[in-house]
Amino acid sequence: MIDTDELLSIRAAELYYEENKTQDEIGAVLRLTRWKVGRLLAQAKASGFIRIEIVHPRARRLIVERRLREHTGLSDAVVVSAAGVSTDEELQSRAAQAAADYLTALRPVPATLGISWGRTLHEVAQGLKPGWARGVNVVQINGGVSLNRREGTAAATAVTIAQKALGSATLLPSPAILERVETKLAIESDRAVATVLDLGSAASAYLFSAGQADENSALVDSGYLTADQVAELVRKGAVGDIVGRYINADGHIVDLELDERTIGIRLEQLRRAPTAIAVIAGSTKHAVARAIVSSGLCTVLVTDEDTALAVLGETH
Amino acid sequence: MIDTDELLSIRAAELYYEENKTQDEIGAVLRLTRWKVGRLLAQAKASGFIRIEIVHPRARRLIVERRLREHTGLSDAVVVSAAGVSTDEELQSRAAQAAADYLTALRPVPATLGISWGRTLHEVAQGLKPGWARGVNVVQINGGVSLNRREGTAAATAVTIAQKALGSATLLPSPAILERVETKLAIESDRAVATVLDLGSAASAYLFSAGQADENSALVDSGYLTADQVAELVRKGAVGDIVGRYINADGHIVDLELDERTIGIRLEQLRRAPTAIAVIAGSTKHAVARAIVSSGLCTVLVTDEDTALAVLGETH
DNA sequence: GGAAAACTTGCTCACATGAGCAGAGCCGCA
């Protein structure tokens, strides 16, 4: 049988929150003093019977953000509401918009911003307001899309962010992954590439997303890897990729040989960065997000509610 | 683009409802006066961005109850929350419990209570507390289960309610539907049956449920009708049955011949009753509930949130 | 361009509410 006080507190809550009665009026109805009513309401709240939710595409979940800050190594977190969202695309859009907002409010404004590329980053670029900053040098930190897709996606992202920041973009003129280590080393040592890589290593802040490890990965899409190769990586423990490098649940490189052929910033450099903003949302990216956060690959995580709970290890 | 004030009001709501900050503190954070913050919060509420829900099996939806009272002919309504409920059975249990509570609180306490039978009514009987009233004569108002199922369900319901009310039960010793009109007339005029019917006609209050019109109907289950017969009734427009009589969406008898062979209170008598409590819940019963309410077959409806919205014509 | 209308802003004031506290009632234990 349910406790009498519990039932009373529910009746009180109904009158308070649905009928907008004052605690005094409720007291009159239920034959209680107004103080008792106040206590019942507090009890109902404490028991979790009262659920207050902010439903809006731009709503954030501050409570979850705080939990992330407290229970992980993150220095900051942005968690967008997943209320009323059915698709992963929608979640990613919300997170991207939130990342744009975060970037706009970021102080100090980074002189140099290192960015990766991909669908999510592109959306972040779209979400930024023209003039969001006054002069930021945007640098690509990993090799770009260029094999068999529309050439310009990666470049366009960097350029858009830079233009809207009234700054300049520095592109990394190189593929993401090369077939032979020798080629990679050669390209890397080329002055045009080396300069950009050095600039990227010294960026004041980083902004990047992550990809899940499956056949829908952007690296497969761009033709750098085949679905079979990714499947093999998964077999070796890969949960996803970050700046073109596949990691396992511990945040370690899965395939050293492949990694040696990948051009771009190294994970250690990212780990040392004072500001590394990861934008990762959608149900397919829970595992990567968790790996990235727990291994300290980012200092700030922009994500959705469900992914945040997964990172906290509270998957329902 | 989203209105600036709208975004601000969302930020304010986050700080107010999730972080429990005062409007003054929020003003300090967002660089606004506390009055502006108050207005933003009011705006957020008015726009429906703030959703407060009471999650508890015994929670009621007073707002929907009021809408029912205002927009239908009902004199009262009880609407239980459907939050976190997956099955129709659970919804029916909640409604049955709520009906038991309603009956307990009903004033004046009915001297004679006319009841139907069925799964729902049985649950209402279970949900009543022993001693919920002091002396109520419980009368069956329609023919009982008796053909091929456990004999006692209908009787047990009446007896349980009466016992718990420290009162007496008067059973209707008759089947629900007879095969020939002549038999029905004969039984009806038998003193033992006629007395009970008269008592039922003069009850101070009625409590009944309704059945959906499909092969799962209690009348099919009890062997009074075949699945085919019900299908035929549906073809003629039947949406469900109430005290053994099939009605269409307008609340009219679907098959006059069948109705002539049905024993129990007539719908006109129910329509004239000052207190007729219908307990109807579950997604399969939306249509019957609507028919019953709109044709004035009950004065009080005990139901679940979703059914209530269907009755109000707000199915999403 | 200027007046009227509509809206927004910062305020006063009254009311609603939560924190904190003293006393009442209840329980267990000697």
Next chain:
DNA sequence: TGCGGCTCTGCTCATGTGAGCAAGTTTTCC
């Protein structure tokens, strides 16, 4: 039975909050 500790109750008081108002600001329309 009597004593100390426990919870629960009703209160005072300080604070948080919404209604209403006048002044300032923007918009609209001639």
